[in-house]
Amino acid sequence: MNKKSKQGSEPIIIKRYASRKLYDAAAKEYVTLEDIARYIREGRDVKIIDKSTGEDLTRQYLVQIIADFESQGENALPLNILTDLVRHYQEQASSVASAMTPAFLGQMFEAYKAQQEKALSELGELGSNAMDPEKVMGAMNEAMRDWQEKQSEFFAQTMRQWGFGAPQSAQNGEPSQQAAPTQSVDEAQTAEKEAKIRAIEDNLEALQDQLKKLR
Known part of the structure; x- marks a missing residue:
């Protein structure tokens, strides 16, 4: 792109x-998702709007960019x-609390960014204060593992507060049915813990790969 849209408070249209091509009306040129x-x-x-129908397509294209x-x-x-x-999107969209979804996602993402910035700051301090590369790596791994565990707990609690995963009767203000047998509850809790552990391990492995590239 050689031209830029006029800066201001109004959104870029x-x-x-x-043909599915995207056109910046202000800059008078075609743009790509990367430009957007x-x-x-x-x-x-x-x-982003459909030229023929005027339908707002912004959400669709932002998801595509991500x-x-x-x-x-x-x-x-x-x-x-x-x-x-993915697990809770359809459940929340079909519930009486669907109107709260944008607010929930906004709160969740802001909290995630705050936790991420804090973790990166702590990792940076570990790297600047330690001399032994192996000790640095071990300390960083431990800090990241602790952060991931706290993050998972935080989001699980937040999602429960917003009604994600709650029984439908409870969401409608009705008393929930009696809990399933203890064995089923234990199995569900074990599966949830294993899923969280796998997610933590995946993220930790990705971080380790990035750290190795910096060494």
């Missing part, structure tokens, strides 16, 4: 043609969070 991602990184709001980042290895969100979103 992107029109999608029947750049607009957003620069702090601009973007609105999917493209993930497919390129730019993992912005840990696996356990993505898994929880």
